[in-house]
Amino acid sequence: MAELALSLQRGGFSLTGPIPLDGRVILSADDIRRAVRRIAHEIVERNHGLSALALVGMHTRGVPLAHRLAQAIRDFEEESVPVGELDIGLYRDDIPSLELRRRLQRTEMPVDIDGWRVVLVDDVLYTGRSIRAAMDALTDFGRPASIQLAVLVDRGHRELPIRPDYVGKNIPTAMQESVEVLLEETDGRDEVRIMRMEGEV
Amino acid sequence: MTQEKLASAAAPAVAEPPRVWTRRHLLDVDDFTPAELEAVMQTTDAMKEVMGRDVPRVPALRGKTIVTLFYEASTRTRASFELAGKALGADVINISAGGSSVEKGESLIDTVRTLQAVGADVLVMRHWAAGAPYLVAKHLVAAVVNAGDGAHAHPTQALLDLYTIRNHLGDVRGRRVVIVGDIEHSRVARSNIWALSAVGAEVVVCAPPTLLPIAIRTPAAGRGSSPNGDSREGLALPPVRVETDLDRALEGAEVVMTLRLQKERMLGGLLPSLREYATLYQLNEERISRARTGALVMHPGPMNEGIEISPGLASSLQSVIEEQVTNGVAVRMAVLYLIARGAKA
Numbered sequence: 001m002a003e004l005a006l007s008l009q010r011g012g013f014s015l016t017g018p019i020p021l022d023g024r025v026i027l028s029a030d031d032i033r034r035a036v037r038r039i040a041h042e043i044v045e046r047n048h049g050l051s052a053l054a055l056v057g058m059h060t061r062g063v064p065l066a067h068r069l070a071q072a073i074r075d076f077e078e079e080s081v082p083v084g085e086l087d088i089g090l091y092r093d094d095i096p097s098l099e100l101r102r103r104l105q106r107t108e109m110p111v112d113i114d115g116w117r118v119v120l121v122d123d124v125l126y127t128g129r130s131i132r133a134a135m136d137a138l139t140d141f142g143r144p145a146s147i148q149l150a151v152l153v154d155r156g157h158r159e160l161p162i163r164p165d166y167v168g169k170n171i172p173t174a175m176q177e178s179v180e181v182l183l184e185e186t187d188g189r190d191e192v193r194i195m196r197m198e199g200e201v
Numbered sequence: 202m203t204q205e206k207l208a209s210a211a212a213p214a215v216a217e218p219p220r221v222w223t224r225r226h227l228l229d230v231d232d233f234t235p236a237e238l239e240a241v242m243q244t245t246d247a248m249k250e251v252m253g254r255d256v257p258r259v260p261a262l263r264g265k266t267i268v269t270l271f272y273e274a275s276t277r278t279r280a281s282f283e284l285a286g287k288a289l290g291a292d293v294i295n296i297s298a299g300g301s302s303v304e305k306g307e308s309l310i311d312t313v314r315t316l317q318a319v320g321a322d323v324l325v326m327r328h329w330a331a332g333a334p335y336l337v338a339k340h341l342v343a344a345v346v347n348a349g350d351g352a353h354a355h356p357t358q359a360l361l362d363l364y365t366i367r368n369h370l371g372d373v374r375g376r377r378v379v380i381v382g383d384i385e386h387s388r389v390a391r392s393n394i395w396a397l398s399a400v401g402a403e404v405v406v407c408a409p410p411t412l413l414p415i416a417i418r419t420p421a422a423g424r425g426s427s428p429n430g431d432s433r434e435g436l437a438l439p440p441v442r443v444e445t446d447l448d449r450a451l452e453g454a455e456v457v458m459t460l461r462l463q464k465e466r467m468l469g470g471l472l473p474s475l476r477e478y479a480t481l482y483q484l485n486e487e488r489i490s491r492a493r494t495g496a497l498v499m500h501p502g503p504m505n506e507g508i509e510i511s512p513g514l515a516s517s518l519q520s521v522i523e524e525q526v527t528n529g530v531a532v533r534m535a536v537l538y539l540i541a542r543g544a545k546a
Contacts, residue, residue, distance in 0.1 A: 104243065105247070136260070140259070
């Protein structure tokens with residue numbers, strides 16, 4: 001069940017799986033823009049500036065979000081934050097067949113992360129397993145001074161002791177629902193909606 | 202590309218591309234679609250990043266067991282499969298025919314069944330008989346990766362060659378690639394002809410007539426015919442241009458791949474002398490000037506320097522021979538990752 005819901009959250013519709021019924025819009029394009037701006041301010045505030053601070057977006061939709069946060073920070077701080085990207089495909093311990101649906105994307109650290117404060121950026125926080133994998137990956141690159149987590153949506157149902165530091169919106173969900181994040185860069189428009197599944201989950 | 206087209210055509214905005222990798226085994230590239238080749242190339246990019254790290258190791262295949270079973274000698278293929286498996290966190294066991302129960306007369310099928318019984322998830326095998334991995338794949342639940350079977354196929358070599366060419370030329374479509382040497386006995390040539398043709402490269406093969414396969418087809422001559430006058434449908438390779446004159450073959454070439462001349466061919470009466478072969482077919486500094494400026498020089502190894510390639514050219518700036526070896530590890534990581542992630546799932 002978690003696997004199917006997760007597969008939908010990740011966009012991997014399967015022919016035999018449940019069919020999404022209605023899509024209720026939770027965040028509009030404006031809501032997303034405001035959330036990104038607020039999180040950008042919170043990041044700078046919490047870290048007392050930008051020194052030794054880097055953003056790392058998790059593929060697929062965490063990457064454009066990380067770039068948006070960096071742009072927002074540049075807008076009000078007039079200083080650049082290094083942005084990296086991370087594919088956790090090589091670190092996942094679950095759903096091997098699902099991984100094959102998605103190709104491995106580029107992984108690139110903008111700096112030698114030893115001693116840096118790294119903010120991981122993802123679209124949806126759910127079980128926390130992706131974040132666990134991302135932390136494993138980050139520690140393979142070095143020893144950051146700290147790892148923080150920024151997500152656009154926290155939908156609950158954690159399976160690991162992981163919590164976000166910056167949240168766009170908390171959305172209480174049922175397990176049989178899925179949260180879909182659409183972004184201009186990857187999907188042509190900005191929107192977050194919640195989908196209810198029909199069928200065996 | 203295909204992926205983008207499919208993604209935009211699908212109704213839900215977040216629909217991702219369909220599974221491009223559905224293979225359980227890698228036996229040859231003769232039936233690979235361009236999308237599948239692209240998937241391997243993109244996965245290889247990710248693996249290159251891993252190889253560039255201080256500690257090139259990820260846990261992607263932790264708990265998987267990879268067995269390499271080689272009935273023929275090999276340095277680079279075997280070493281790179283082993284390194285690839287280890288970099289992905291798998292356990293790798295190496296078995297050579299010499300020194301194993303094969304010497305006691307154990308059959309191929311019994312040997313591979315035994316290896317599966319001790320826990321192999323992926324069997325990487327090289328065998329002197331063409332088709333051996335196909336036979337093995339029928340008898341195993343484990344995945345089979347062909348690391349060379351007779352004169353038939355060497356898929357991972359073709360994939361690493363394609364990757365190396367793409368790194369330098371970008372899109373391979375319409376680019377002229379010349380393969381020179383003993384085409385007839387070369388599994389590297391066969392797999393390369395398939396892979397390069399699939400991505401739209403213009404392939405030219407060049408060899409003395411005695412070292413050209415009977416199944417070679419030329420676009421001009423039509424299906425199934427060859428300079429040797431034979432035609433057998435089942436053996437057909439994709440159509441390629443055939444030249445017996447190296448200087449003519451090299452004109453306009455952007456990539457030149459030369460193959461090892463197996464000296465034992467001489468005994469079969471296929472060549473009058475090594476010196477004649479070297480005079481007519483050696484790739485050297487003077488000859489390469491007939492190709493496009495900066496054409497890539499490739500060799501699958503091991504080289505006979507002074508026979509099919511001059512030592513100077515092999516170590517020149519145009520040569521990407523060492524790069525081929527390095528890319529070989531990344532490509533094999535990609536293949537093992539794609540194959541083993543599906544194995545026994």
